[in-house]
Amino acid sequence: PPEIAGCEHGFVFLSSILHAHVGELFSGMTVRGCYQFRVTRNSELFVDEEEVKNLREALQGELPHRHFGDAVRLEVSYNCTPAMTGFLQQQLGLAAREVFSVNGPVNLVRLMQVPDQVDRPELKYLPFRAGLLKVLHEHSDIFRAIREGDILLHHPFQSFTPVVDFVRQAAQDPDVVA
Incomplete structure (x- = not known):
């Protein structure tokens, strides 16, 4: 709301709110750390082209299992302790070269929705129009x-x-x- 943000269009990451109130979420417990991390998994679909009669059905059968793919990358916030990073890396079976420390939010993909939430045409590019020779x-x-x-x-x-x-x-x- 503008009263809190101090402007008409203020955005706060949900992770920032959770981080600020993590003690309230786990009342009665000692919170020793709160870190953001993001796991990227292999989303390769395994469909045998020779045996598939209906590609749509084959894909519908495979898609629900995509989130069970092997981890291929781990992004952790820059303030994540080496012990926690090592624990996550070991649990996910990742090599050190597959772990990345990020100074800022670990999932900037969600920022793609911001332009649609703000009605400020002067801040947006005009739609591209392809030319004709x-x-x-x-x-x-x-x-x-x-x-x-x-x-x-x-x-x-x-x-x-x-x-x-x-x-x-x-x-x-x-x-x-x-």
């Missing part, structure tokens, strides 16, 4: 434009529309052999 503006017939010279499209900077037009015109042209 001048030669393609001048010709409605893509084949004629190609006869006049090579056309190089650099996606996503140039529009994909000429590619769609090319396929559409080729499909309708009786002189084009598939």
Whole structure:
């Protein structure tokens, strides 16, 4: 709320609130440390392409088991003790090269939601609009434009529309052999 944040749009990580009140969560106990960590697991799906008749069903069967994959990376907050880091590393079966100390929040992916929560257009980039080459503006017939010279499209900077037009015109042209 603005009364607490001191501004209209204030955000606080849930982990910061938990960290500040960890003693209340575990009342009657001695809290010796509170550290953030994040485990990244192998999310490889094992689907035998030879035996699969319905890929959708096979994926639906595999997806629920993804969170049981082997740990491949551990991120710990910079203030995590070596003992706790070592304990987590050992429990997850990770090598030292797979453990990363992070100075700040360990899961910045959640920040991707912030722009959608704040209605401040002046802080946002305008939507990207792919361009169209001048030669393609001048010709409605893509084949004629190609006869006049090579056309190089650099996606996503140039529009994909000429590619769609090319396929559409080729499909309708009786002189084009598939």
